[in-house]
Amino acid sequence: MAEAATTVLNSRVPEGPMAEKWDRCKKEMKLVNPANKRKKKIIVVGTGLAGASAAASLAELGYQVQSFCFQDSPRRAHSIAAQGGINAAKNYPNDGDSVWRLFYDTVKGGDFRSREANVHRLAQVSNNIIDQCAAQGVPFARDYGGTLANRSFGGAQVSRTFYARGQTGQQLLLGAYSALMRQVGAGRIQLFPRREMLDLVKIDGVARGIIVRNLITGEFEKYSADCVLLCTGGYGNAFYLSTNAKGSNVTAAWRCHKRGAFFANPCYTQIHPTCIPVSGDYQSKLTLMSESLRNDGRVWVPQSPDDNRRGNEIPDSERDYYLERRYPAFGNLVPRDVASRAAKERCDAGYGVGSSGQAVFLDFRDAIARDGRHAIEAKYGNLFHMYHKITGEDPYQVPMRIYPAVHYTMGGLWVDYHLQSTIPGLFVLGEANFSDHGANRLGASALMQGLADGYFVAPYTTGHYLGSQNLPSVSTDDEAFAEAMANAQDRNAKILGVQGTRSSDSIHRELGHILWDYCGMSRERQGLETAMGKIRDLRDEFWSSIKVIGQGEQLNQNLEHAGRLADFLEFGELMVRDALVREESCGGHFREEHQSPENEAMRDDENFCHVTAWEFTGVGNEPVEHREQLEFVEVPLATRSYK
């Protein structure tokens, strides 16, 4: 099976030394002349960092772009919520950084499960991103001389993170949004907000359009193009509770999967260590606080499991600063997967704090004593404010309580070096693809990847695709559009037609519990097998007892949610299956069967140094497993150690 797969999955990584691959690729790519660019239509789905930057850049080049999002404005995409920062290899602090070191850290941070060539390109273009954003007016933090400031972030020993207070994602997205809106004004982008993509249209095996539902009128609409860029984010909301926005979903990616795009490594999910703990069963989402808090905050639990005193009443001698104890070299700055597992380990052992016992302390007492409250307020004021708002506790007075939460998904649709999926003409950018973060993403690199894909990779590679194809013109009257439209309409009608008793929220919560319990921070065979059965049962339950109130021909948020949930219920099974076949521990995927006596993750490079890419064969059917073998030439395979 693996052998057949290798022929299917051609990653199209250029030959030659690592540092020259991207240049060589650009040199060999075909160009589209300016007059022809005006005749080419490109659909971009999603308006986050990847989608907005790609749409703007392609329109600037002269293509006709159509941009779609489900929110009321492209400015609301969830990239906006990223707080901490964006990495680049500028080496402004003169602390030894370089393109190579950013590349090395990202490959190592990804626990050797990413594609080296993609990561190297990411590091290469990182500096261009900072230039572009500064020119757009992104108000990055500056030093007193007027030059850009940097800070350190988890998983790195250099300061390479650029930031705009605690709102870096917001400012970068507004920068990309402004570039997008400029092109809307120039007539080169047509904007379609409040539209949800419900199917991909293929003609002669290549992507030629999409079907969307107009969320205001409920009407289904067809759009044709010469290629389609999917920039629709990750699938973290499969867990119900996550730090994603409520609307974030897997639907567009999943429906492309059902049309033939392989789904790679769906079991790689990132559980972020610094989130506000769950407070009750009405909880609708979880809130992350930037990892940058770990620069100054110290993580600890009481040494005694029965200690019920308030955090600030427990003396130092009775505290266990477990990250500093276990990982003296990186201390509180270990990568996210390591920090999250260590918190879970302490809580499972009975040392957790707070009413649920599912929390650890993040304490700024020492930093405030050292730097003064004012300095801490300047760095983290908005985060402290947010924490205070949500919990009603003042983190300047008492330590914060934190617990890990689902935050980001490293898996996604499989793409080659050109960011093209297994469906020709369907490109996948940003969190929606799988390629750059391996099994664990380092902090401040999601923003980097989204913008790298959109500003500096896809404009070249889609141009090459369009320049080397002789695509016949198609219209939305083609029968493939009618078939896809009927498919999308039927699914909605089916959901509306069940008329059972259960709400989509109640079923989604149940799915979330299954995934969190069996496919969360740690996984083991029996649990995963149990989860598989439970998800299938829950899917049956959905199709026999879901109740959606209202009609399809109107704004119907209940119907939107139920539709997304139906896809999560199919996707969840694939996530669990992927976790089941990956018999090793790597990054965010921790199999209890594969750990060292010190409870550290144990990779199996002999058998699992590959990408697993799944081919859809029907709901409930066993998908076909394909593999892309990963080679590590520049960064030799090694056991990650942060000790």
Next chain:
Amino acid sequence: MSETLDLTLRVWRQPGADVAGKYVEYKLTGISTHMSFLEMLDVLNEQLHAQGDEMIAFDHDCREGICGMCSLMINGQAHGPDTGTTTCQLHMRRFKNGDTIVVEPWRAQAFPVIRDLVVDRSAFDRIIEKGGFISVSTGNAPEANAIPVPAPVQETAMDAAACIGCGACVAACKNASAMLFVSAKVSHLSTLPQGKPERSSRVQNMVAQMDLEGFGNCTNTEECSAACPAEISISNIARMNREYMRAKLCSKE
């Protein structure tokens, strides 16, 4: 530790843009004070679902106070009683047992109601489209440190750039003026050296579109900045007026 509340909600229900709306009263019991306001609405919606009634439509997405998608006039205040807080970050501990809470959509001619509490804010996008950007195409940027920006200038720009585009300023204003929103973007970009080349055309084009959309005039009541969840300062409006005068009087654009 957690207390619970019994509440009466009076919620604006309107089935569609062209249909008359009305207030409908709902009773809620056992609402935890730790809930966010939107989680309280989720609970109400689940209750409506169980009864087979149409659920209340309201805009929301990130629920972290940054995307600007949530809205709501709560007891006559945009985003409710807390300062510097979006509806999604408002928590029920702010209310008392037995309270009656009135929930309405943003009310402004330029923000027509789509359904229940959902309004159309696309006017804001059309204003940005006219000039809320710096014209620098991808690949055309100089080295990031080539143009130094003094830290205080960057801070002023950042204060203005923090606007989340929610529309609370418009909803809070008796004239439904969008001056705070527009001035935040004008200030952000015109303060920075990168934004100087287009400062005259930017302010003129954005203001012209603002007027076209049917937003009202500013009468310096300052309700907008009092209601603003991102605490955008009224001084941005003064800066925009100055920019506008300068552009009209001194610029050739």
